[in-house]
Amino acid sequence: MREFRKFISAALVICFVSIFMTGCGDSKKEADKTTLKIGVTNFADTLEPTENYFGWVVMRYGMGESLTKFDEKMSVVSWLAESWQISEDHLSWTFKIRDNVKFSNGKPLTAEAVKASLERAFNKNKRAVTFFKYTEIVADGQKLTIRTAKPEPNMPGFLADPLFLIVDVSAEADHNFAKEGPICTGPYMCQSFVKDKAVMVKNPYYWDGEVPYEKVEIPSIDDPNTRAMALQSGEIDMAVNIAAGDIGLFKDASKFRVDRISSLRTVLARINQKGVLGDPKVRAAFISACDRKSYNEVLLKGTFIEGKAPVPPSMDYGFKDLADPNSYNVERAKQLLTEAGWVDTDGDGILEKDGKKLSVDFVVYNSRAELPLYAEAVQSDAKKVGIDVKIKNVDYNLIDKMGINGEYDCLISNITTANTGDPEIFLSWYWRTNKNGDNPQNGSGYSSPVLDAKFAELSSEFDQQKRHQLIIDIQQILMNDGAGLFLGYPETNIISSTAITGAKMYPSDYYWLTNKISPVKK
Amino acid sequence: MKKFFKDKNLFALYSLFVLFILGAAIFAPWLVPYDPFDAAMKDSMLAPSFEHLFGTDKLGRDCLSRILFGMQTSLMMTLSLVVIISGIGMMIGLISGCYGGKVDMVFMRIADMMLAFPGIVLAIAIAGMMGGNIFNTILALAVVSWTKYARLARSLTLKLRERDFIAAAITSGTRLRQIVWRHMLPNILPTIVVTAAMDIGTMMMELAGLSFLGFGAQPPTPEWGLMLNEGRQHIQTAPWLMIFPGTAILIIVTIFNLWGDSLRDIMDTQKIN
Numbered sequence: 032m033r034e035f036r037k038f039i040s041a042a043l044v045i046c047f048v049s050i051f052m053t054g055c056g057d058s059k060k061e062a063d064k065t066t067l068k069i070g071v072t073n074f075a076d077t078l079e080p081t082e083n084y085f086g087w088v089v090m091r092y093g094m095g096e097s098l099t100k101f102d103e104k105m106s107v108v109s110w111l112a113e114s115w116q117i118s119e120d121h122l123s124w125t126f127k128i129r130d131n132v133k134f135s136n137g138k139p140l141t142a143e144a145v146k147a148s149l150e151r152a153f154n155k156n157k158r159a160v161t162f163f164k165y166t167e168i169v170a171d172g173q174k175l176t177i178r179t180a181k182p183e184p185n186m187p188g189f190l191a192d193p194l195f196l197i198v199d200v201s202a203e204a205d206h207n208f209a210k211e212g213p214i215c216t217g218p219y220m221c222q223s224f225v226k227d228k229a230v231m232v233k234n235p236y237y238w239d240g241e242v243p244y245e246k247v248e249i250p251s252i253d254d255p256n257t258r259a260m261a262l263q264s265g266e267i268d269m270a271v272n273i274a275a276g277d278i279g280l281f282k283d284a285s286k287f288r289v290d291r292i293s294s295l296r297t298v299l300a301r302i303n304q305k306g307v308l309g310d311p312k313v314r315a316a317f318i319s320a321c322d323r324k325s326y327n328e329v330l331l332k333g334t335f336i337e338g339k340a341p342v343p344p345s346m347d348y349g350f351k352d353l354a355d356p357n358s359y360n361v362e363r364a365k366q367l368l369t370e371a372g373w374v375d376t377d378g379d380g381i382l383e384k385d386g387k388k389l390s391v392d393f394v395v396y397n398s399r400a401e402l403p404l405y406a407e408a409v410q411s412d413a414k415k416v417g418i419d420v421k422i423k424n425v426d427y428n429l430i431d432k433m434g435i436n437g438e439y440d441c442l443i444s445n446i447t448t449a450n451t452g453d454p455e456i457f458l459s460w461y462w463r464t465n466k467n468g469d470n471p472q473n474g475s476g477y478s479s480p481v482l483d484a485k486f487a488e489l490s491s492e493f494d495q496q497k498r499h500q501l502i503i504d505i506q507q508i509l510m511n512d513g514a515g516l517f518l519g520y521p522e523t524n525i526i527s528s529t530a531i532t533g534a535k536m537y538p539s540d541y542y543w544l545t546n547k548i549s550p551v552k553k
Numbered sequence: 554m555k556k557f558f559k560d561k562n563l564f565a566l567y568s569l570f571v572l573f574i575l576g577a578a579i580f581a582p583w584l585v586p587y588d589p590f591d592a593a594m595k596d597s598m599l600a601p602s603f604e605h606l607f608g609t610d611k612l613g614r615d616c617l618s619r620i621l622f623g624m625q626t627s628l629m630m631t632l633s634l635v636v637i638i639s640g641i642g643m644m645i646g647l648i649s650g651c652y653g654g655k656v657d658m659v660f661m662r663i664a665d666m667m668l669a670f671p672g673i674v675l676a677i678a679i680a681g682m683m684g685g686n687i688f689n690t691i692l693a694l695a696v697v698s699w700t701k702y703a704r705l706a707r708s709l710t711l712k713l714r715e716r717d718f719i720a721a722a723i724t725s726g727t728r729l730r731q732i733v734w735r736h737m738l739p740n741i742l743p744t745i746v747v748t749a750a751m752d753i754g755t756m757m758m759e760l761a762g763l764s765f766l767g768f769g770a771q772p773p774t775p776e777w778g779l780m781l782n783e784g785r786q787h788i789q790t791a792p793w794l795m796i797f798p799g800t801a802i803l804i805i806v807t808i809f810n811l812w813g814d815s816l817r818d819i820m821d822t823q824k825i826n
Contacts, residue, residue: 256788259789276787280790330594330597404612408612410772410773411592422771
């Protein structure tokens, strides 16, 4: 009898679960016109724009604005600066700051305030000097002049980086930027912030048109599937980066609008040169073993483009002409490993040399759905040539530190390649020789004198044609050296309910919440 | 008497199921239609069909093969965990119960400390600190689960100490170690075994739970909790990735629970008292 009761209760549980699940479907509520809800993934612990990459979040959430910004085609256009020009000697840039801009506390934006904010960024974040080094910043009314010791051709692009978003430094005395959000010039300002949820309210002093919502709630829904379901159920009005496999769920154009663009991002595995992958043959074999075409076209359903070079084909830097010496070739991979002295002596399918197994630690994080998938696909392909890949899942916040300290054999990253409008910074950060920590992002130990010479040339080259060629050359060197495993180039997307309008994904990935997003008027 | 036979029949039936499961797990490498590790990427996410009865997962691996192999992993983990905790718990309980005094106090206070934490939370913390792999998960759950057996064994031992045959043994000059091995152990063993048998289902769930959270088995190991977690990302587009491993857990846990129950029903007829 007791058994029978157990079966009955099990059956009941199953019934309840299925009833509960069917309830999840179409419970779309009447849209609230004064509150916007956006589902995102947030990596920032605080809103201090100079800490780590947290400035990105400040800008994405519609708080921070910088002097310049990137448009749909990644051209630099004016934002807080109205116009700019470079001096004859190429050593000073002058920006004219708009005179109708106010901070969210009502204080007007002057060149003096911009100067203080830029200096603050340089003082607080070591990354700032990897963009450019200034000798002097001069403020005169609404005119800001930045002098540099060497020519900086890409200065307007550098200043579009969220690290250089403009904050009211004088407000810092009685306002905790990290916890309460910085005082900026964007359409929204922070009401409350914890890592899981940010609440923004209208900035009453906004300079560039009307701000449509009184309040914007931005929950961080890290799990991609949960984020998709929240959007389906109407719990949020728009979501950023729905996973490749789930985009098909939003086909109904009467309910959802999908904005997909090919991004400027690259998914790559940084390869540590200090470990077992330091041997060029092993590295080449490892890269050759990976069937990147299948990963992108089959596993990710074509929402990613097959990887080959550091810079994605969405930017014109010779993608088609670059030759990949380590394209997919299992036989070549096996051959190279044999040449490097790795053989399977104990018959377990994993190669050994000097009694040590050929094992690679692959560090990944989960908040982007495609990353663990890539890692597992690499793991399975590598096993076919006798490399044992151990996947280590870590929290996103540890990734940056592990990258800098070189605590990996392979470390997955989904990186924007043109945060300054061209890929110079991206390439230089990860592969220019790191001498005594002057290029901290390169924790891989990779160093090539030829490449460093090219970087030196690139950093002060104004001629677009020559810059273009240099960037192509740099990529080819990196590919020949097997300096990274370039897995694929993602599309990115914003999917919004048709109850709102104006949600748009930009290639540069810094502008999610803008005052262009508004409720649909009925 | 009638009840005894009915119980026996049920026990025989469930034992048959259990044997069947164990057989399937042991012979999994010969039973599976495909290699559970072989990623055929062009076949990713195929719906269940005659070719792939349970469909394929994100890397194009056959789900049926992975579930069968996963049974091996799950059972191996569960059985070793149950053996470890019941063995260690019983020893500690016996020693505490027999020697009493300070030894008893030290062991029981440690047990109290472990009991003061919610078990699974502590296990997550331990597995999280040591890093996720199968061995660490078993260790983490062992650390939080042995107390139950220690307390049970201790109370049984204390009760036995009052019995006449123990008094007789003591007065006839039997050494303490002899008493423990010859008289105590055989008398508490059946209860411990029954408890352990009934624990198999629970432990299997907890192990799968830790794997689901990413603290247990790591990819590409086929393990049910891990498979559930992998399938979770595709619950709307490829529900079979969750349905089959989930059902497998449900069925196996139910069978082991029923088996444990029926084992207890049989053992009840020959209680210690």
